[in-house]
Amino acid sequence: MALMIEMTHLRALHMSMRKLGIDVQQFRVPSGAAGFDCLFSVRERPFVLSLTSRGENPKFFRFDVQHGYRIEAKFSEQDYYALAKLLRTHGRSRGKLIPSEFLSRLDKEIPTDARGEAVPTEQEIVRLRRDLEETDKPYFDHWGSRGSGPSDRNKAKTLAVLGPEALKFSISVNKSGIWSPVPLVRDWRSG
Numbered sequence: 001m002a003l004m005i006e007m008t009h010l011r012a013l014h015m016s017m018r019k020l021g022i023d024v025q026q027f028r029v030p031s032g033a034a035g036f037d038c039l040f041s042v043r044e045r046p047f048v049l050s051l052t053s054r055g056e057n058p059k060f061f062r063f064d065v066q067h068g069y070r071i072e073a074k075f076s077e078q079d080y081y082a083l084a085k086l087l088r089t090h091g092r093s094r095g096k097l098i099p100s101e102f103l104s105r106l107d108k109e110i111p112t113d114a115r116g117e118a119v120p121t122e123q124e125i126v127r128l129r130r131d132l133e134e135t136d137k138p139y140f141d142h143w144g145s146r147g148s149g150p151s152d153r154n155k156a157k158t159l160a161v162l163g164p165e166a167l168k169f170s171i172s173v174n175k176s177g178i179w180s181p182v183p184l185v186r187d188w189r190s191g
Contacts, residue, residue, distance in 0.1 A: 002074035004066065005103040010049065011069040012112035014042060019114070023163065026120040026128070028054075030108035031102075034086040038110075039120065039128050040065075045160055051106075052128045060130035063103075073100035076099050104166045122161045137179035140188050143170065145160040162188050 012109070020086065024041045029051075036051040046064035052058050056159055059082050065072045075083065077169075084097040120128070126138035133153040150158070154176045158166040162177070166188045170177060 007069045007107045009110040016114040065110040139180040141178045141180040143175035149174040151161040
């Protein structure tokens with residue numbers, strides 16, 4: 001079994017989020033020569049911490065946050081090399097990437113106080129969560145029928161972007177969230 005790193009700052013952030021009644025928080029963290037836009041979401045199980053590098057060619061990294069606010073200190077080969085390359089930008093870092101050390105340093109940079117103004121918009125969630133389907137379509141359009149109801153990927157996007165109430169609604173009416181590339185003034189409750 002891989003080493004698990006306890007994320008104590010992430011735990012404190014979640015406790016602060018609970019006090020404010022929010023379930024997603026956006027923040028930035030520096031990491032050597034690289035910087036990341038981060039999202040922490042407790043809408044999903046396990047919780048999700050995602051990092052998107054800042055710059056012209058952003059890279060996306062997703063970490064599942066297990067019970068006890070622990071993250072597995074083992075990266076896929078693709079993530080390992082992409083992250084190592086980012087952290088060595090401009091030759092400022094020459095050390096080997098050690099996942100447990102990276103996660104421990106990352107945890108120390110995570111804010112421990114949630115802020116209402118740091119709740120991202122739906123479009124910002126889609127921009128920063130490259131693991132969701134149709135990231136080129138960040139705007140909710142309407143509920144529609146596609147085959148036999150919402151796919152697992154559509155449900156995942158609905159939950160991550162619109163929240164658990166929208167997912168329950170989608171499942172109850174057996175309709176998929178239909179998304180648009182252009183801004184619309186539509187609410188999922190009336191879509």
